[in-house]
Amino acid sequence: MSRAKLAHLGIDLPLLPTTSVGSFAKPDYLVEARARHARNELTQAELERLEERATEFWVREQEEIGLDVLVDGEMYRGDMVAYFASLMGGFAQGGLVRSYGNRYYHKPIIVGEIKWPGPMTVGWWKKTQAMTRRPVKGILTGAYTLMDWSFDDHYPGRRAAALALARELRKEVEALVEAGCKIIQVDEPALSVRPEELSVAIEAMHVVTDRLPAYFVTHVCYGAFEFIYPAMLDLPVDNWDLEMSNSGLDLVDLFRRHPFTKDLSFGVVDVHSHVLEEPDVVKERVARALSVLPTEQVWLDPDCGLKTRTVGETSGKLRLVVEAARAARRSLGVTR
């Protein structure tokens, strides 16, 4: 079904398409530049030049490794929520709260009516797509996650805030489609945290994606899927990008009991480990995926974004994904 949609959109992908979730490690010169920019020692234009250089590096790296669907690597983003909250109307930066251990972040606060400020990701998508002939995903954070990972001083409730965000994010998605983007990923890592609110997340995703001509992916990780599966399949997307390896592939048993009916980007490398998996471990994970899903439904990628890894680790993990896909294609008797 989704293969037909991709074909209708003019996208021709091999069996077991390979991709990545979104973020990559920032090269040292960019990390340093971002710090200098924060101290007003570097202009916005100077920073952007370095972000473009890093984006081009990652495009070439993805091409050389052999990924089928590319990403821009999010060289211009810090946090997946703070980036959008810093641009959209209605948000203020909140004080520091703890993420884990000794890590803290500024959690945004919704203080007024949410407003789309104009394209937030489209310019970077265009720049990146201009660097390659392979399809590049457009990627944004979803309405439910933006709501859940922000404080709210303004809207009467969580559903109202999520739907207000969805209405404005739809404008971003429309702008991506208008620019020519055909594969759009709407990240919803908070999706499973309140099973009783799954219907709110689904309603918000309808607002964002309905009737738009694109192949939609959602990325979800660290989820308590046992509480929302299979009801979560009602989310109006074509492809679920799920962290599988970090949780010991335990979702595979869930899929055995109730078939997964959408395309699945199956995480075959753990992004939270510095260690590069043995190729046979990754191949075994691919085999497990194919044991419960029709081959046509399976995409392969890392569990999650790779921004916490080094540049070398990032490339190494991506290479493992591509090599495992090629091996699986060979064993299936296809070359692509």
Add this chain to the structure above:
Amino acid sequence: MELILANTGSYPRIGDTPAQQRLRRAYQEREQGQLGAEAFTRLQDEVTEEVVREQLAAGVELPTDGQIRWADGLSYLAANLNGVSVNGLLRFFDTNTYFRQPVVTGRLARRGPLFSRDYRQAARAAGRPLKAVLTGPYTMARGSILEGGYRSIHALALAYAAVLAQEVAELAEAGAPVIQVDEPAILRHRADLAILGEALVVLARGKGAARLSLATYFADAVPIYDDLQELTIDLLHLDFTYSPALGRAIGERGASKALSLGLIDARNTRMETRETVFPVLDQVGRRLRTPAHLAPSAGLEYLPRDRARGKLEAMRRLRDAYVGDRR
């Protein structure tokens, strides 16, 4: 109605001013080997004293130590036990915070007293008794990876209860008037209520003159409200932010236990008002055993420090206004 103003558990350990970030810097220096153990402990003591004083200044009558030393809700205890190692990060319920997951590989045994040591230091600094808080045995078991030593969540929960019972006894001896056992996991695994019941009986044996409190949060307690009343506890903390029907349920069914009313939203910055708090107090007021507690819905570390303090100040204003209005 008599309402004691209590903190529920954690308090933000850093704030946005440079002075309020000295503990964050100290952790970094400690990791880099630039700060000795003694100096690090001294700073933890100082920050504990600071957050206790901040709670008292905001009007809290039963403060906590703020859980300044806790790496997270589970691994702080796990790291003090034999038979357990600490694994990778996992999301803590529906929060955007993460804990390191205990991995149980053998029989649990304490390396020594943990919470009573913290309690004595904080109570001495405060010059008054505090509420002591522990993560409960069921939530510890549910959040652990079981690789050895025990055959089931049930057995593991009872093993955690056995080690926590020692902590409870020591806290009671140290003078803690209320010992709170946090069990958010039970609201998501209601079928395991009997396991929790057994574990609480073990904990209650050592409580002496202290009141044993059970804290539930991060999900709707209404479906098991009646069952919670049957447990071996003296005080029951309820999170009202997930339960729109909780006030009505208490008003209709009453409460055989003293209640801690978690009406102050510890997960959002919006300040509570008379309009949000008073109607619930009206609903439950006639059915409460007094004194009841008024408290944040959960630990306050999910808020920025200035907002956490603001919430506690609002809690005092609202309690005083409510009691004054109804007098």
